[in-house]
Amino acid sequence: MQALVLEDFGRLTISTVDDPIVGSEDVEVRVIATGICGSDVHGFTGENGRRVRGQVMGHETVGVVHSIGADVERSDLALGTLVTVNPVILPPEDIQTYAGREQHDPWKRVLGVAPELIAAFAERIVVPARNVVVLPESMPVLYGALIEPLAVAVNAVRRVDAGPGDAVIVLGGGPIGQSIVLALQMAGVKKILVTEVMDSRRALLERLNVIVVDPREESVPDAAERIFGRHADVALDAVGLSETLNDALSATRLGGRVCLVGMGSPTLTLDAFRISTAERSIVGSFTYSNDDFRAAAEWMSGAPAAAAELISHSVGMDGAHDAFTGLAAGDGTAGKIMVVLDADRV
Structure with a gap:
C-alpha cells in the first residue's frame, strides 16, 4: 500500500510500505482523509523530537472498515462502515485499571506518535476494535477527522x-x-x-x-x-x-x-x-479519555455548522509535502488542512 513516509526531516515521500497485519481482535480501516496536526508539523521539521525518520505519521483520521478480525464481537461494525479511530491504544491488561483516564496509562501507545505503528497517513491502518468509533453516514465525511482535535x-x-x-x-x-x-x-x-x-x-x-x-x-x-x-x-x-x-x-x-x-x-x-x-x-492537558473522545464524536456527528469553518482546504497525497512545508513556514493557513487518501468518498 501507499503511505506518506517521513523520509527525512523536512521531506515527505509517497512510498510503498507493507500491508498491515490484522490480528484477531483488530479492525483494518481504509483511510479516507487525515488532518495535519501541529504536532505532525513539528515532527516534520524535527523540532519536537517526537517523530523519527522513516515514520508514517497521522492520527486525526476518518475512514471505513476494510476488514474485521475473527474474534471481534461488535454488531455495529461491518465492511464499509464509516468510522474514526481513537489513537490512544492501551495494552489489554490495562483497560480496566485506567478506565475513565486512559490517557494516564504510562504504557499507552499513540497512533501517529509511536514510530513502530503505521499510522493514518497510510492508505490502511490496523487498530484494536475497541479503538474504533462508528460515525453516522449522514455526517460530512471530513468532519470525522476533526473529532480527535476536538x-x-x-x-x-x-x-x-x-x-x-x-x-x-x-x-x-x-x-x-x-x-x-x-x-x-x-x-x-x-x-x-x-x-x-x-x-x-x-x-x-x-x-x-x-x-x-x-x-x-x-x-x-x-x-x-x-x-x-x-x-x-x-x-x-x-x-x-x-x-x-x-x-x-x-x-x-x-x-x-x-x-x-x-x-x-x-x-x-x-x-x-x-x-x-x-x-x-x-x-x-495532553490527550483525552475514551469518554472525552466519544463526547467529541457524538457532538461532531450532529454535523454542527461551525465545524465547516475549521477546514481550510484539502490536498491529495501528492500535495502533502508542500502542505507541510507551507505550514512549517507559517504560510497563513487559518485552519485545518486535510490530506485526502480516498477522493471517491469525499
Whole structure:
C-alpha cells in the first residue's frame, strides 16, 4: 500500500510500505482523509523530537472498515462502515485499571506518535476494535477527522471545569484553539475571548461567534477587563510559550484556573508568585479519555455548522509535502488542512 513516509526531516515521500497485519481482535480501516496536526508539523521539521525518520505519521483520521478480525464481537461494525479511530491504544491488561483516564496509562501507545505503528497517513491502518468509533453516514465525511482535535479540547475544558458562568480566555487561535472554542461552546460557556496574531485566524474565529483580539495591540489583561469587566475565571493556553502562559496567569482572577494545552516549547519561564500568592491553579492537558473522545464524536456527528469553518482546504497525497512545508513556514493557513487518501468518498 501507499503511505506518506517521513523520509527525512523536512521531506515527505509517497512510498510503498507493507500491508498491515490484522490480528484477531483488530479492525483494518481504509483511510479516507487525515488532518495535519501541529504536532505532525513539528515532527516534520524535527523540532519536537517526537517523530523519527522513516515514520508514517497521522492520527486525526476518518475512514471505513476494510476488514474485521475473527474474534471481534461488535454488531455495529461491518465492511464499509464509516468510522474514526481513537489513537490512544492501551495494552489489554490495562483497560480496566485506567478506565475513565486512559490517557494516564504510562504504557499507552499513540497512533501517529509511536514510530513502530503505521499510522493514518497510510492508505490502511490496523487498530484494536475497541479503538474504533462508528460515525453516522449522514455526517460530512471530513468532519470525522476533526473529532480527535476536538477530543483534545474537550479534555482540556473538563480539566479546568469550565462552565456556563465562567469568563474564559483562549490564548492562541490555531486549530487547537479553534477546537477549544467549540468545546467551550459544547460546555455552555458564553463569555469567550481568544487572542490570536494571525489575521486569517482572527477572521475564522469571529465566524465562530467569539471575540478575538490581537495581543500585540492590546494586553491580554486589558482585553479581559474591557470585554468581561473583570479578569477571567479560566484561561486555556493553546500555544505553550512563556509569553502566553504568563499572559494566562496575569489575565485570570485570584484563584483562577489555567490549562496548558499547547506544546510550543518544552521549557517555560513563568512568574511563580502569580501562582502561589494568587492561588491560581495550572493543570496540563495532553490527550483525552475514551469518554472525552466519544463526547467529541457524538457532538461532531450532529454535523454542527461551525465545524465547516475549521477546514481550510484539502490536498491529495501528492500535495502533502508542500502542505507541510507551507505550514512549517507559517504560510497563513487559518485552519485545518486535510490530506485526502480516498477522493471517491469525499
